[in-house]
Amino acid sequence: MSIELIIGLGVPIVLIIVGRVVGARIERAHFENIAEREARFRNQPALSSKRFAAPVAIRSAELACGSVVVSVDHFKRFVGGLRMFFGGEVRSYSTLIERGRREAMLRMKESHPDADAYINIRMETSTISNATGNEGMGTIEVLAYGTAVHYDRGP
């Protein structure tokens, strides 16, 4: 076997294996971290509607934003690439979207941690292309924004 073939075939395979092993570990840690942080906001509802029945008058309202850029690992990119050849649901990318949305929502909440509720929440997703214009790199930006409201609890 020529050295070129070993390098040409070996490097991508090594990257895919590294992506599979390290990427899965990072993803698991990220989901654990997200679940832990979400638990802290259990009593602060986040709604996608503009109006809601506030139990008391609202004292203040402010814009809250949170965003994150996440990407998939090499293994999932490879599996996703195969799936795009055969068609069908690309399951390897669904955890990417979920990670992005939940993380962006959390950052929005963490920007106003003492709010009583978050209303009119909007989610925006956009793909990030690299400098060569390659859009299929599996990198997305998720922005979550809404209005953080504080209840009037008297003087």
Place this chain on the structure above:
Amino acid sequence: MILTNIEIVPGRQIVQHFGLVQGSTIRAKHFGRDFAAGLKNIVGGELKGYTELLQESRAEATSRMVAQARELGANAVLNVRFTTSSVAQGASEILAYGTAVRIE
């Protein structure tokens, strides 16, 4: 300056409307960040350099929108929206827009 993405400021009356205000910025990533992101891409996860870049751009677009509202004499911007669109390879435009009003 009060910003919200609902049509009102709870508990306050709107006394004057100034119409639409907007702010936008177009940013490109620089080579160093692209390179670091390329390495991070192998294992996946958050690309902090890009997150920061887009947050800075969004803050810039928002401050331009606020400056425009202030010039009109407004003290609040309601119904704020954000959009992102790519205008060229590796560059994206971030737009923030809303309705400038004066509240009592």
